[in-house]
Amino acid sequence: MASTPITAAPTVGFDLDMTLIDSRPGIHACYVALAERTGTYIDADLAVSRLGPPLVEEIAHWFPAERVAETADLYRSMYPAIAIAATPAMAGAREAIAAVRAAGGRAIVVTAKYEPSAKLHVEHLGLAPDAVIGDLWAEQKAVALREHGASVYVGDHLGDVRGARTAEAFSVAVATGPCSVAELTEAGADVVLNDLTEFPDWLADYLSAARA
Known part of the structure; x- marks a missing residue:
């Protein structure tokens, strides 16, 4: 379970490939x-x-x-x-980032992808996160998550779950990549969503419960 404190303006990290974009x-x-x-x-x-x-x-x-x-x-x-041009956004990607902003928070991308390529993707698609940090995989992602004070990390891979847990952030998994719901749950994700279209409602409930 995450120990990074939930604030009035949370920072939420997102993986890129198969989380925000269908690469x-x-x-x-x-x-x-x-x-x-x-x-x-x-x-x-x-x-x-x-x-x-x-x-x-x-x-x-x-x-x-x-x-x-x-x-x-x-x-x-x-x-x-x-x-770049061949890669679309995943369903719910823009809405997920907008939900973080609506909560007064910051949305960052933390990905294993080569950072210049990651930045080209988000610019091309107009996703406009607050920061893009590349070249970090699995537990290495905790470095950026901690640096930015992220209390939640969203990803589709077992490595993303490990990164979130290493950073002591709440691990939200989406079953849109190569890992199944069962695999993500077994790896220790705190919650598994079918895809990012479910994220805004989940975030609203999560922040409400955390602040109560």
């Missing part, structure tokens, strides 16, 4: 282009079924260790032209 179409297209560029087989369908961990972990499934770093750099250089 599968853009990432799929980028892996297809990367395979063509390098002449290396990549199962793009498989890759987008396990989004969450850092890029280098996926690249390592397809390239030898000595090529991972350079291939990740190549992927990142190709990404803006291929993936």
Whole structure:
């Protein structure tokens, strides 16, 4: 259970891929282009079924260790032209951020995605969070969550649950990514929502109960 105090103006952290954005179409297209560029087989369908961990972990499934770093750099250089426009917001993403603002709070993005790419996504979609912090995975996310005083962290992956718990923030999981409701619950999420469309009502109830 979270121990970060709930204030009148809460800071809520959100993961990006498969939480705020459906990054599968853009990432799929980028892996297809990367395979063509390098002449290396990549199962793009498989890759987008396990989004969450850092890029280098996926690249390592397809390239030898000595090529991972350079291939990740190549992927990142190709990404803006291929993936940004192809990536939509998840249902309820804008409303979730608006709900935090309506409560007088701040909404931040804390993601494992390469930070420049993460910023391009939120700018393209007009999500306008108060801060975007990238290149942090699982427990590492606690660094940014603590720095910004986040009392709630919302994500779709088991790694997001671990990040929230490490930061002693309330873990809200959404079952819109690769992890099931049962897996997210077993991992220790404090609450599991079907998707972000349920978040505004949940937040209102949560803040009301916390302040009572």
